[in-house]
Each structure stands twice: as C-alpha cells, then as structure tokens.
Amino acid sequence: MGKLDDTNRRIATGLFFGILLLLGPLLVRDYGMGWDERADRMVGYMSLRYVAQLVAPQVLAAGHFTGIHELATHGDADHGPVFQILLAGLEIAFFRHNPRGAGWMRHLLTFGVFVAGVWAVYRLGRARFASWRWGLVGAGLLVLSPRIFAEAFINYKDIVFLSLFALAVLTLTRLLHRPTVRGALLHALVCALATDVRTMGILLPGLTVAFGALEMWARPARRAAIVRALGWYLGALAPLVVLFWPFLWEAPVTRFWECFGSFRRYRQTMKVFYLGELISCQRLPWHYLSVWLLVTTPVAYTALAVGGAWAVLRGLLARPTAWLRHTTNRQDLLFGAWLLGPLVVIVVIQSVVYDGWRHVYFIYPAFVLLAVRGLRAGVRAWQEAPAASAGRRVGWVAGGLLAVGVMHTVFRQVHDHPYQYGYFSFPPGPVAGSLFERDYWGVSGRDGLAWVLAHDPGATVAVSDTLPQKITMYNNLLLLPAAQRARLRFVPHAQARYFLGIYRWHPWPYEPQFGTPVHDIKVNGMTILTVFQR
Structure with missing residues (x-):
C-alpha cells in the first residue's frame, strides 16, 4: 500500500507541476507589459553597472550600460535589485537587440519563480497535514487564484516576493524540525534573497527568532541545537543581504534603514481610487488592505480560510499550553502570524500602500494554507457526523456550494484570460x-x-x-x-x-x-x- 501511494504521489505531483510549467511558455505571450517594468529593469541595469565599475571597469566600454543612471543618485536605487540583476544579466547575454524577446523572457522567469513558490506551498501543506493530497489542494488553490495567476507573469516584485517568502517559511519549518548549520545557512540565503526583493523581508528574522524560541520551549531537549542554528542564521543573514544588494555596499546599515524608510513613505503623494473616491494613500482607512483581499479573492477560499482560522483560534484559546506542545499546532500558529502579522505592522507603522493589496501578496500563501485547514476540518466533521443526521445534510449543502464556488473561479480564470488581474470575486464588474x-x-x-x-x-x-x-x-x-x-x-x-x-x-x-x-x-x-x- 505504501509503494502504491508513493507511486500515486509521484504521478499526481508530476502531472500538476508539469502542466503548470508547461503553461508558462504557452501563455507568456498573452500578457502585456506592466506599469513599472521599464523602471524595474533600470534598477537591475544600474546595479550591474555599479558592480562592473568596481570589479571590471573594462566592461563599461562594451556599451552595455549606455544611458544607464548612476546607482547612488537614482530615485529607485532603494528598490531590492536581486531578481532584476538576474534578468538584466540574461538580457545583456541573450536579448541585447531584441526587446520583445527580452520582455517575454522576463515574464517567463517571473512565472518560473512563482512555480517555485507554489511548490513551497505544496511542501508546507504536505508536511502540516501529513498528506501529499492536501498539499496539492493548497498548491491548487494558489494557482486557481485569478489575480495571483495573471500577475505571476507580469509582477516582478510582489509575486517574486510572495514566492521567496513562501520558500523562506518552508526553510524555517525545516530548520525548526531539524536545527542544523546547513539548514540555518540555507534559510539565511532564502531570507536574504526575499529581503533583497522587498524590504518587508525583515519580518522573516522576526518570525524565525520568535518561533525558534517557541520551539525551544516546546522541545527543551533540542534547545542547544536550536540556539546554535539561530546563531549561524543571524550571523549569515546580514552579510548575505548586503552581498546581493550593491546599493548597500558602501554603508550597509545607513542605506538599508533609508530603504526601509522609503518603503514606508514611497509615493506618499499618490492618490488611489477606493470605495468610489480618489483619496491620498497617506489617508487610507485601516480596512483598505483587508477589503481589497476580500473582494479579489474567491468567496469559497475566504469562507474556508475563516473556518481554518477559527479552528486554530479555538484550539489555542481552549488549552493554550497543551495546544502549543503539538508541532502541527505550532505550524498553524506560524501560518496565522504570517497572515495577520504583516497587516498589523503596516497599520502600526502607517506604511504607504496603493494598487490594491499587492504589497502584501506575500501573506496569501498563509491564507491558502489556512483555507486548507478549514476544508480539512470540515471534511473531518462531516465524516464523524452520524449518517442521515442534520450535520451530514449541512455538510452536503456546504460541499456543494464550495464546489460551485471553485468551478466558478476556474471558469472566470479561463474566461477572463489574459485579463485575470482585473478579477473581482462577488462585486459585479460594473459595480x-x-x-x-x-x-x-x-x-x-x-x-x-x-x-x-x-x-x-x-x-x-x-x-x-x-x-x-x-x-x-x-x-x-x-x-x-x-x-x-x-x-x-x-x-x-x-x-x-x-x-x-x-x-x-x-x-x-x-x-x-x-x-x-x-x-x-x-x-x-x-x-x-x-x-x-x-
């Protein structure tokens, strides 16, 4: 039976990720170019030019950086450059005189990073629910999210950060389970890459230390190993962040603080259209992000995530000490902190946000995993209810509604292609x-x-x-x-x-x-x- 299940797992996951990878080259030419793309491209080229000036000045004579601004004086130098550096290098090497091909290449690699994030969600779900099937459900919900899927081709910053953040949470859970030096260094590398895309990556060391401390409390026998692993992690993190962000090289602490401050204040004079009014992004109400998440996420997913969050909260409040002793419960708490913590931080520090909730897309994998938690809890309750009972009948109705909701989402994702980035869940389009x-x-x-x-x-x-x-x-x-x-x-x-x-x-x-x-x-x-x- 074990071998058969392993074979089924390999076939199912192979088909899922194989089809997902195939969709990239099949669909990449359907999407246009986003508002920030040329500005983001400049960030990569400026960073490469800066590195070339330091280590290989002769490269400048080749003309690859003609018309490229100086890094230290450009307004977007505080944007995390690591992914843009990769794209700029590939463009110089293979698409120097082919802007159309370069655009498609950039979109395709962005989608490739998204696939890695989907894989991270699959592995997180598989580990948490001890089932590859439930892991695939989580990965499927992430893919079948119209806005996220469309922006996986065009959004170099937020979707790439979402994917790297999910990978960082995966390396964190593995580090907590098995605290080794190798695991600590891998986690530090992924966290550094995430931070060098979005400065909100600084939330990751906070999560790492907090849940490392919780793990030491729950598993005192592993305390020394966890302390050692955290020491290696913290020691490696800052140098890696600086290494992949050339703008920080001259003054790492000062410039990183400037970049974080810029994140809070960026485009603070811009206006956004919200609830029928054009208002300053400095005066957005506290519910701006949560309302955007609600109206652009399939209703079925929201219902499941609320159910999952309620199951976690109920268990935590009933017997907090005993509940936290279980590894799976601590993972649920991590997902909850991943989902809610950034929203609280943004409200508290009054960070500027705009363009919907794209700046916090990285919390969406946690939302999806809590939705799987809610679905799993509902299935178990239905299975445990007596046959022909009211609970069974309610379960059939709820299951039918959820199935209809998911099918409607699939229909919209296909029907709206390639404009799924304009998806709204329950408000009619004109509204x-x-x-x-x-x-x-x-x-x-x-x-x-x-x-x-x-x-x-x-x-x-x-x-x-x-x-x-x-x-x-x-x-x-x-x-x-x-x-x-x-x-x-x-x-x-x-x-x-x-x-x-x-x-x-x-x-x-x-x-x-x-x-x-x-x-x-x-x-x-x-x-x-x-x-x-x-």
Missing part, C-alpha cells in the same frame, strides 16, 4: 469598476495598441501620449512586432487620431473631447481599457 481601481498595471495597453494597428491601414498611426497613458503605451510598445512598432507615433493629444483610456486616476467615463469610443476591453462587464478615435 467593482465604480468602487475600485481597475487595470492599475496598464497591461491591457498592449492589446489596445495592437487593435489600433490592426484596424487602421495608415502607414503611420498617431496615438496620444497624454499622461499617465504615455507610460503604459511606451512600455507595451516593446512587446509589439518591429513592423508594428515602426508604424506608431506618440504625439501630443491635439495631434493624435487615437487615445487609449486606461482609467487610472480617471475612474469615471471619459469626456467627449477624448473622441468616440470604438473598442473596449472588459473583464466580467467592467471596462479596463477604451480606445477612442478622434
């Missing part, structure tokens, strides 16, 4: 568009430009370069074939034949002077881009 930001990435601009070029026979096509449309138009121009790029002309609005409305900072209908609407891109009835002809 969601009147209350919340739409395509704040501007990714739909690529398809808007492609539509214009396909329907205008002119040798040149004049498109308005009005801000903020100009940013997303210039970005998405790079993903068009060279012949189409040559036809486009970005001109002042008064000279343009076409205007592409992306509804960022303009959530209401566009005025008549923008032209006659000739094409819309919609997600579930919500317009995310309109092409106007003048």
Whole structure:
C-alpha cells in the first residue's frame, strides 16, 4: 500500500507541476507589459553597472550600460535589485537587440519563480497535514487564484516576493524540525534573497527568532541545537543581504534603514481610487488592505480560510499550553502570524500602500494554507457526523456550494484570460469598476495598441501620449512586432487620431473631447481599457 501511494504521489505531483510549467511558455505571450517594468529593469541595469565599475571597469566600454543612471543618485536605487540583476544579466547575454524577446523572457522567469513558490506551498501543506493530497489542494488553490495567476507573469516584485517568502517559511519549518548549520545557512540565503526583493523581508528574522524560541520551549531537549542554528542564521543573514544588494555596499546599515524608510513613505503623494473616491494613500482607512483581499479573492477560499482560522483560534484559546506542545499546532500558529502579522505592522507603522493589496501578496500563501485547514476540518466533521443526521445534510449543502464556488473561479480564470488581474470575486464588474481601481498595471495597453494597428491601414498611426497613458503605451510598445512598432507615433493629444483610456486616476467615463469610443476591453462587464478615435 505504501509503494502504491508513493507511486500515486509521484504521478499526481508530476502531472500538476508539469502542466503548470508547461503553461508558462504557452501563455507568456498573452500578457502585456506592466506599469513599472521599464523602471524595474533600470534598477537591475544600474546595479550591474555599479558592480562592473568596481570589479571590471573594462566592461563599461562594451556599451552595455549606455544611458544607464548612476546607482547612488537614482530615485529607485532603494528598490531590492536581486531578481532584476538576474534578468538584466540574461538580457545583456541573450536579448541585447531584441526587446520583445527580452520582455517575454522576463515574464517567463517571473512565472518560473512563482512555480517555485507554489511548490513551497505544496511542501508546507504536505508536511502540516501529513498528506501529499492536501498539499496539492493548497498548491491548487494558489494557482486557481485569478489575480495571483495573471500577475505571476507580469509582477516582478510582489509575486517574486510572495514566492521567496513562501520558500523562506518552508526553510524555517525545516530548520525548526531539524536545527542544523546547513539548514540555518540555507534559510539565511532564502531570507536574504526575499529581503533583497522587498524590504518587508525583515519580518522573516522576526518570525524565525520568535518561533525558534517557541520551539525551544516546546522541545527543551533540542534547545542547544536550536540556539546554535539561530546563531549561524543571524550571523549569515546580514552579510548575505548586503552581498546581493550593491546599493548597500558602501554603508550597509545607513542605506538599508533609508530603504526601509522609503518603503514606508514611497509615493506618499499618490492618490488611489477606493470605495468610489480618489483619496491620498497617506489617508487610507485601516480596512483598505483587508477589503481589497476580500473582494479579489474567491468567496469559497475566504469562507474556508475563516473556518481554518477559527479552528486554530479555538484550539489555542481552549488549552493554550497543551495546544502549543503539538508541532502541527505550532505550524498553524506560524501560518496565522504570517497572515495577520504583516497587516498589523503596516497599520502600526502607517506604511504607504496603493494598487490594491499587492504589497502584501506575500501573506496569501498563509491564507491558502489556512483555507486548507478549514476544508480539512470540515471534511473531518462531516465524516464523524452520524449518517442521515442534520450535520451530514449541512455538510452536503456546504460541499456543494464550495464546489460551485471553485468551478466558478476556474471558469472566470479561463474566461477572463489574459485579463485575470482585473478579477473581482462577488462585486459585479460594473459595480467593482465604480468602487475600485481597475487595470492599475496598464497591461491591457498592449492589446489596445495592437487593435489600433490592426484596424487602421495608415502607414503611420498617431496615438496620444497624454499622461499617465504615455507610460503604459511606451512600455507595451516593446512587446509589439518591429513592423508594428515602426508604424506608431506618440504625439501630443491635439495631434493624435487615437487615445487609449486606461482609467487610472480617471475612474469615471471619459469626456467627449477624448473622441468616440470604438473598442473596449472588459473583464466580467467592467471596462479596463477604451480606445477612442478622434
């Protein structure tokens, strides 16, 4: 029986991750380019240029860094560069004169990191629930989350950080289970990489020390081994963070503190559209992140996560000391801290957030694992209920509703492709568009430009370069074939034949002077881009 189950595990997990990996190259060309992509690319190139100046100045003569800003004086130098350095190096090596291919390469590798994060969630679920099947359920819920899946191709920062954070929690649980020097150094490496993508990675050493202390209390026989492992971890973490972040090299402590302060204050003058109003991101209500999470997460997942969180809280409050003695319960507590801790920290330090809840996407794997906890608890309660009892009947109804909810999510993920980043769960599309930001990435601009070029026979096509449309138009121009790029002309609005409305900072209908609407891109009835002809 054991060999048969192991064979089934290998087949099921192989198929799941094989199909997931195959989806990357199959779908990567369907997505446009996000708002921040060229700015993020510059971060990678600036960091590489800085390293080249120090260790190989002759490389600068090759012309790879012509037009690249100085790292120390650029406004985005405080952005974690480690993933962008990798992408910039690959672009220089293989896509120097192919911006379209470089864009697809960057998207594909971003998705590859996401697959690694999905694998981490699978392993966390498999270890926590002692079942590879439940681990696959968790991995499946993460993949079948429309916004997360779409942004896995286009979001270099938040999705990459989500994936690395999940990998760091995986290495943490392994370190707590078996405290070794090798495990401590591996955990330090993953935590450093996560921190060098987003400074919120500094939460990881806090979680590591806190749950290391809890583990020493629960398993006093392993206290010395845990103390030694934590010492190696803390000793290696800071040097590794500095190693992969060239901006920190000259003044590690001062500059890292500056970067963290920038994270709190970044774009503090920007306005966001929330609950039907344009408001400053400095004056967002405390519920901003939680409401965004609620309205963009499938309802079935939210119900399961609430059930899982309630099961954890009930066990903790009933007999806290005895409950914490169990390894699986301490893992549940870790998932809860992973989910709620960052939200509390952001509210307490009054950090600037915008563009929905993308800055805290890294808590979503914990949300998913708690949803699996809730589903598992519900299945067990149903199994233990007497046959033909009210509990069994309620279980059948709840199970049916959950199945319908999951199937609806799958339908939306397929139907909305490639615009799943505009997914809202229960608000109807037009209602969601009147209350919340739409395509704040501007990714739909690529398809808007492609539509214009396909329907205008002119040798040149004049498109308005009005801000903020100009940013997303210039970005998405790079993903068009060279012949189409040559036809486009970005001109002042008064000279343009076409205007592409992306509804960022303009959530209401566009005025008549923008032209006659000739094409819309919609997600579930919500317009995310309109092409106007003048």
